[in-house]
Amino acid sequence: MTTQTKPLLRVLAGETLNPPPVWLMRQAGRHLQEYKDLRAKAENFLNFCYTPDMAVEVTLQPIRRYSMDAAILFSDILVIPDALGQKVSFVPGAGPKLDPIRTVAEIDRLQDERLHEHLAPVYETVTRLRKELPEDVTLIGFAGAPWTVATYVVEGAGSKDYHTVRSWAYRAPAEFQKLIDILTESTTSYLIKQVEAGAEALQIFDSWAGVLPPDQFERWVIAPFQKIIGAVKDRFPQVPIIGFPRGAGLQYATFAEKTGVDAVSLDSTVPLEWARDHVQVHTAVQGNLDNLALLAGGESIEAEAKRILDVLSKGPLIFNLGHGVLPDTPVTHVERLLEIVRGD
Amino acid sequence: MTTQTKPLLRVLAGETLNPPPVWLMRQAGRHLQEYKDLRAKAENFLNFCYTPDMAVEVTLQPIRRYSMDAAILFSDILVIPDALGQKVSFVPGAGPKLDPIRTVAEIDRLQDERLHEHLAPVYETVTRLRKELPEDVTLIGFAGAPWTVATYVVEGAGSKDYHTVRSWAYRAPAEFQKLIDILTESTTSYLIKQVEAGAEALQIFDSWAGVLPPDQFERWVIAPFQKIIGAVKDRFPQVPIIGFPRGAGLQYATFAEKTGVDAVSLDSTVPLEWARDHVQVHTAVQGNLDNLALLAGGESIEAEAKRILDVLSKGPLIFNLGHGVLPDTPVTHVERLLEIVRGD
Numbered sequence: 001m002t003t004q005t006k007p008l009l010r011v012l013a014g015e016t017l018n019p020p021p022v023w024l025m026r027q028a029g030r031h032l033q034e035y036k037d038l039r040a041k042a043e044n045f046l047n048f049c050y051t052p053d054m055a056v057e058v059t060l061q062p063i064r065r066y067s068m069d070a071a072i073l074f075s076d077i078l079v080i081p082d083a084l085g086q087k088v089s090f091v092p093g094a095g096p097k098l099d100p101i102r103t104v105a106e107i108d109r110l111q112d113e114r115l116h117e118h119l120a121p122v123y124e125t126v127t128r129l130r131k132e133l134p135e136d137v138t139l140i141g142f143a144g145a146p147w148t149v150a151t152y153v154v155e156g157a158g159s160k161d162y163h164t165v166r167s168w169a170y171r172a173p174a175e176f177q178k179l180i181d182i183l184t185e186s187t188t189s190y191l192i193k194q195v196e197a198g199a200e201a202l203q204i205f206d207s208w209a210g211v212l213p214p215d216q217f218e219r220w221v222i223a224p225f226q227k228i229i230g231a232v233k234d235r236f237p238q239v240p241i242i243g244f245p246r247g248a249g250l251q252y253a254t255f256a257e258k259t260g261v262d263a264v265s266l267d268s269t270v271p272l273e274w275a276r277d278h279v280q281v282h283t284a285v286q287g288n289l290d291n292l293a294l295l296a297g298g299e300s301i302e303a304e305a306k307r308i309l310d311v312l313s314k315g316p317l318i319f320n321l322g323h324g325v326l327p328d329t330p331v332t333h334v335e336r337l338l339e340i341v342r343g344d
Numbered sequence: 345m346t347t348q349t350k351p352l353l354r355v356l357a358g359e360t361l362n363p364p365p366v367w368l369m370r371q372a373g374r375h376l377q378e379y380k381d382l383r384a385k386a387e388n389f390l391n392f393c394y395t396p397d398m399a400v401e402v403t404l405q406p407i408r409r410y411s412m413d414a415a416i417l418f419s420d421i422l423v424i425p426d427a428l429g430q431k432v433s434f435v436p437g438a439g440p441k442l443d444p445i446r447t448v449a450e451i452d453r454l455q456d457e458r459l460h461e462h463l464a465p466v467y468e469t470v471t472r473l474r475k476e477l478p479e480d481v482t483l484i485g486f487a488g489a490p491w492t493v494a495t496y497v498v499e500g501a502g503s504k505d506y507h508t509v510r511s512w513a514y515r516a517p518a519e520f521q522k523l524i525d526i527l528t529e530s531t532t533s534y535l536i537k538q539v540e541a542g543a544e545a546l547q548i549f550d551s552w553a554g555v556l557p558p559d560q561f562e563r564w565v566i567a568p569f570q571k572i573i574g575a576v577k578d579r580f581p582q583v584p585i586i587g588f589p590r591g592a593g594l595q596y597a598t599f600a601e602k603t604g605v606d607a608v609s610l611d612s613t614v615p616l617e618w619a620r621d622h623v624q625v626h627t628a629v630q631g632n633l634d635n636l637a638l639l640a641g642g643e644s645i646e647a648e649a650k651r652i653l654d655v656l657s658k659g660p661l662i663f664n665l666g667h668g669v670l671p672d673t674p675v676t677h678v679e680r681l682l683e684i685v686r687g688d
């Protein structure tokens with residue numbers, strides 16, 4: 001039996017709750033007018049993430065509005081390369097832009113000496129959030145997984161095909177391993193610091209895990225997850241970790257079995273019965289309503305949400321989307337979803 | 345027992361051959377200098393596809409150079425919306441561009457009366473190819489699947505997230521069904537005409553099948569495939585059909601079981617043992633070397649190709665890539681791969 005009292009932590013400890021706890025990836029963000037109002041006051045997106053007054057406030061907005069069971073630290077996965085000294089910026093309407101790293105010499109120029117100094121505002125945000133959150137709400141810290149962060153580090157932006165980074169991994173795996181190792185180590189100590197600051201659970205986002213063939217997935221997704229989770233759990237054995245290898249398809253089962261995660265976040269392409277039989281037998285599951293169904297509204301929200309509850313709520317389930325809330329999603333659609341999940 | 349003598353057709357009829365027949369998606373294309381030389385002479389890409397002298401020649405180039413077991417008609421999946429009257433163009437370096445269709449009124453303006461007149465040069469290309477190909481080489485005709493073609497029709501270009509088309513499918517499924525039905529019917533009669541012109545096998549490409557959740561996959565991928573394959577096989581029961589629902593992950597097994605295809609083309613993320621146990625039990629399989637491994641060269645080609653042969657060559661296998669040959673792939677890498685597959 002778990003000694004936890006917060007619903008999300010109880011499920012992460014293996015309990016089955018009905019109704020299940022619920023939060024939504026990107027619940028803090030552009031679908032909320034109050035978010036857009038505050039965002040307009042910040043100079044740029046990274047600055048917004050590094051200003052505790054703002055990051056605390058936007059993290060709390062969806063908690064006030066929707067009474068979610070979890071708040072996730074408002075930040076970005078690219079704070080790690082930024083803290084390591086790579087030039088990172090966010091071009092409005094065009095996404096992240098980085099001075100790409102494509103040689104060993106460029107990898108060697110990454111510096112981790114000032115990592116925690118650079119990320120201190122993030123830790124302050126975590127500490128303040130932990131004090132301000134209602135007592136039933138779990139505070140989730142997060143980071144990007146090394147593979148996904150590496151795709152941005154090497155491609156220099158979002159990519160459609162990841163050719164540059166994937167070619168490097170095939171052509172010179174020892175070189176690419178060096179980059180992955182640096183990201184693995186910084187991510188590990190970043191997550192540990194978040195726990196020290198007050199994070200009660202962690203989620204690691206591997207948004208582009210789905211583009212890798214099985215042997216590459218093993219090396220660039222499974223292995224770094226194992227290292228990070230092993231090291232975090234050495235320090236904090238009780239802190240639950242949610243892994244999100246988005247698009248992993250058939251590799252979700254291996255991921256659940258091998259990485260040591262306490263829960264697996266499922267994208268919307270994962271069939272529910274398969275997830276029940278091959279993932280939920282190993283860990284709790286989180287997911288996986290299609291964010292497009294939530295955006296579209298109408299009957300699809302109810303039909304899709306009920307199917308998820310039917311198949312997955314007999315075991316440990318955290319209700320969530322399969323990916324983040326889309327900017328044009330009406331607040332009323334989120335409210336309707338919460339009524340359905342909570343059986344109101 | 346099959347009465348076929350061509351290696352590719354024997355495997356499609358269920359035989360296991362060692363070495364397996366081999367061809368590569370996009371074997372005719374920019375990785376060949378002789379292709380680029382000819383392409384430079386055409387006014388634009390669609391014009392290139394619609395000029396039998398050119399299309400025949402580029403289809404034959406990889407057959408001459410590599411002695412592949414199959415030639416695939418050189419064309420593009422967007423000839424269907426082009427033939428239906430949607431404005432389609434190819435912007436060099438930026439991919440296809442279409443005047444997007446987003447209302448029922450716009451769907452109603454699509455016209456199929458002149459479909460075959462418009463596509464007559466494609467049929468002429470098929471007929472000429474059939475006469476010119478060496479006797480052991482199978483001629484494959486092809487088309488895009490309705491879902492994938494619809495993503496271009498609605499988004500107006502390649503997309504990263506397919507939000508517009510996927511929202512429409514959720515918001516107004518009956519409207520979107522109308523578009524899918526038009527594409528299903530035109531594709532069916534387009535493929536039948538290709539067989540009449542001389543195609544000996546067909547491949548249907550659903551390149552963006554992987555973005556759909558299971559119930560959407562059922563409706564927009566499985567159902568149209570069933571209709572097309574049913575109708576083609578009514579006319580030509582002996583013509584084998586290869587389906588390629590790229591990125592379908594866990595849904596590859598359902599696809600193999602339900603659609604009536606004779607072979608399933610596997611992308612590189614599909615684990616080999618799983619494909620053997622869940623797909624190859626239903627149909628022949630085709631694939632699935634990572635095109636990035638082929639581009640990178642070195643040891644990865646040999647290691648990856650041998651794993652595929654080890655696991656999948658005990659059943660009906662057509663060796664291929666998991667996606668098309670990339671433009672920068674050296675010819676020597678393709679030659680090395682063929683030596684490995686053929687055991688030279």
